[in-house]
Amino acid sequence: MESLDDSALSLAVFVPLVVAAAMLLVPRENETAHKLMALGATLATFAVGMLILARFDYGASDQLQFRVDAPWIDVINSRYLLGVDGISLPLLVLSMFVCVLVVVYSWNHFPEPHNPKAFLILILVLETGMNGTFVAQDLILFFVFFEVVLLPMYFMIGVWGGEQRQYAAIKFFLFTLFGSALMILSFLALYFSGGQTFSIQELVAVAADNIPRSTQLIIFGGLFMGFAIKVPMFPFHTWLPDAHTQAPTQGSVILAAILLKLGTYGFIRIAIPILPEAAMAWAPVIGGLAVVGIIYGALGCLAQSDMKRLIAFSSVAHMGFVMLGIATLTDFGINAAVFGMVAHGLITGMLFFVAGSVKDRFHTLELSRLGGLLLQAPRMGWILGFCAMASLGLPGLAGFWGEFPAILAAYSPAEGLSEALFRTYMVIAALGTVLAAGYLLWMLQRAAFGTPKPEFAEAPIADMHWPEYVAWVPMLVLILVLGIFPGLLFGLTDGAVGNALSSFGAGG
């Protein structure tokens, strides 16, 4: 077991990539082999994840565990540094978990132009990128994984997407690339002015002392752009509705469940611990954009007539809560943010799954043409209702623990931040919960209640198939379990959050 501990994270990152390479060799016609290989790869990765969960020292969740430290690019002192703590572990496991479910769901849901081989290879490459981002502890390594994610998603949207896939894919790509450009600049600036190292841990220790405040502010700005675009925060969010709407179901699920978290994770892992002073200066701006996003995203939802686009806009609002939590710079706020990331991943991922299955059956997601889903496919209809409730933050389901503690934290932000300002944010965010209930129930009413429209009244609509059961039930169970026992996740994240906030004194 000891030796496994050393290689666990490398396995978690590279197993999918290796299998993807092997799949290149299998002829395209052999679809079953591809499916089995992809499933095997994601399951094996997930098993590694379970092993990590089992061997993780929960008493020391604030420490990096399963560390790997090897030379990589000596000339710039960049190392192959991996490790997980209580913040990255849940996100890593979530990524592994969602990838398995996406492959299962794909079993008989390959979008046009079909081609399971290419599609599954892209998913595996994505998984490598995502897992890698969550465990990388070196900025260059982080950047590489962060960028690895881009290409497969670009192709997934551009090839398997809807009618405007070209526009959406390029917009997604360029938007993110633009952010990445500023981000790498900031990384380089940290390297040169922060102590000739890319190690996140070392930078946390030394960067703040070495870099003058004015430079810190600029560097943070670059990081902010890179991460905020990925989150996405208002007003850098416009790539998201297009990408989500055009992406195939699996792409949307991965995008919502994991990709968006890369941005918020970046704030918590890199920007805030390394540059606490700058974080403090930027926090009011971040908080302000976050609450604007909450209200703005909700209004955007209310204006939608397409179910998938509506769910996409809801991500802007939900990630607003996550960012508000982060902006408070308190332990409540950042714990809420990590919880919100996981919860949003599960809930919005599920909503996209359901939307995809609805589209499979009705070939449209126009809300004005839908209706009576509960009559034609009752189980799917109830699941949609369940997810809508979870998404609007009903206590007892996971979404609540992303919102409520964030609102709570805004009442009393970290010392040095304006209480009056953040309490205003708190009230605005609380109002956002009403709007969330409004657009989600409105969607539910139009899609699930009522009776089917005449054009579909006679259509044979199948309820759930087995891949849907297998893929969805674990997510639904997790949404409920985490909702009732939030300690499962808070217990994991709390120590690490305290660590990330150590430079803010008592925190919250």
Next chain:
Amino acid sequence: MLENAWVIPTLTFVSFWLILFFGKRLPGHGAEIGIGALGLAFVLSCVAVVQWVDRPATEVVPHGTSEEVHGEEEEEHGAAGGQRGEDRQVVATAVETGGHGEETPIRSAVERNVTWFTIGDVEVTAGTAVDGLTVVMLFTVTLISLLVHVFSTNYMHGDVRFTYFFAALSLFTTGMLLLVVSSSTLQALFGWELMGLCSFMLIGHWWEKAENSNAAMKAFLTTRTGDVGLLVGIVTLFFAAGQTFDIALINERALTGAIGHTALVVGAVGLFIGVIGKSAQFPLHTWLPDAMAGPTPVSALIHAATMVVAGVYLVARLYGVFWEAFDIGAGGVNPIAVVGGITVLIAAALAFVQDDIKKVLAYSTVSQLGYMVMALGVGAWTAGIFHLFTHAFFKGLLFLGAGSVSHAVHSFDMKADMGGLRKYMPTTFVTFLIGSVALAGLFPLAGFWSKDEILVGAAENGYPVFELVGIVGAFLTAAYMTRCVYLTFFGEYRGHAHPHESPRPITIPLMVLAVFSVGAGLLNAPGVEKFFEITENRVFLLAGVEHHSFEVFPAVVSTVVVLAAIAFAYLLFFERRLPRGLTRRNALARSGYTLLTNKYYLDHLYTGVIVGSVKGAIARAAYWFNQKVIDGVVNAVGIAARRSGDWTYRHIDQAVVDGAVNGAGFGAEGFGGILRTIQTGRVQQYAALLFGAATVLALGLIIFV
């Protein structure tokens, strides 16, 4: 049972899942699970009541500790002291001088908590806190819910979603039970919102029709609007009370002056906004009459024992906060009493113009909730929860009675489809009559005692205006119920069905509730005062709340007023003696009538103006901004970058870009067939864009580093 009160909500929660997963396969389609669970929960609740009554009174609480603190505050504020009644000064002095003669032992609450989760150094607990108020609520909720379950087996027979209906009933009851046993505000929020969810599910039970799902949405969104206040209140009190959600601690700290006044007022106002939404107080009461779209047993459950009384319960539970924040002991006016008082009157007036029997009862509920809130607002704590207790029985009875009637005539329209039903349905008639008389508050039925206590409390605590409101409300109540009974049971039958008495699963719950509607009030009758003794708690004593027992004078006044109202309505409806067509001839009466039939135009304001503009113009404007302004900038940048990229491509660095194109092409080929779908021009554009981005990066490097 006091230690293990968590068992009771757990029972119904388990029942929910069992019904959901196995209900359909059982012979009773899940109803037997629900009834079994509720039956057991009821028995356990009775055990809890007995154990509580047997519990020795050992805790000694100094009366009116808060007065002591107030005394100090008054010195600072000066003028405020003048409003205080003299007797209170005496109490305060007694405490200050160590007057131990004032102390009486009470039963101490039974608390049991476990750690829920920990964030930073804050440990959040979940658990139960059981005292007299809790056991009374447990008893009432489980009894009413059990009867509603039994009633529904017949009433909902053959419904398309029978099993689902029972599952939702179980979950609904779980929500209320969870709320009443909660030891913390956060946990209470769970029960609170769970009921919101279930009301959504049950009001929209027949969601095929848009009007039903609209009503469900309206209920959820309106209460959710109030919940914004509740959230803010909970959060404010969490910090103000020293990072705790614990209700007992919050009360204690509010009463001992450990919480700053501003925070306390913000917290109390926030919570009260939540109460206004949930307990359908003016001006957020409009969802409740629409909630009649749900099946009748649900209405009974929502209106009698759960959901709407949750708000009243919350005020009673966190009374220390409200008491201090609004200085209830001082008399005069305060927001709670005012909102409650307005609600009493405006809802009672609306009950007059309804033709739907359930809507009469719905507005009546709003009005009665107003009484409870007003009682708490005027410092009559015991009277408020006592009215909650008695009202549960007679309002449950009336709703189930209305259900029984509609079961017979297949309608809720009193004017079109009812009349003369006393001949066809004697049991329903008698029980409904008992419920109506109890609601009107005639001696010696339940409503008489609790209403009298409220009136006495208002008068004694220095709120004479609200005593008057209570009396006027009593007049209106008696009159509209007389109208309702007349239209339903007297005169000639006007419908086309063949009315018949309902079967026993329907009539037995009616009879049980009728017994309670007669007898429940005696529990706090003069000389008995058992209810007061059971519910008296630490907060009550700490705050120095006073309990005023029965008094003859207001009782006589209210009885005379009620009799007058009945006589008035009798003349108006039975004898048709009073002028008819008043609304046609008199402009003032006509405009009053129009105002009432339009429900004070509040619905126009909410649905038309507020929801309409947010959903319509505002949302559209935001989206326009998104598509045209933000995306316009994005697209313009994209185009500019592409042009400069193109330019560079053509004039400067063709070789490099060519390489990029080939590279991209090669990569795409690797994915098999991808290249086909991407037009060559697109790839070139993309590469050009990449190059543009790289240029930006290079520029940045030069500038910043």
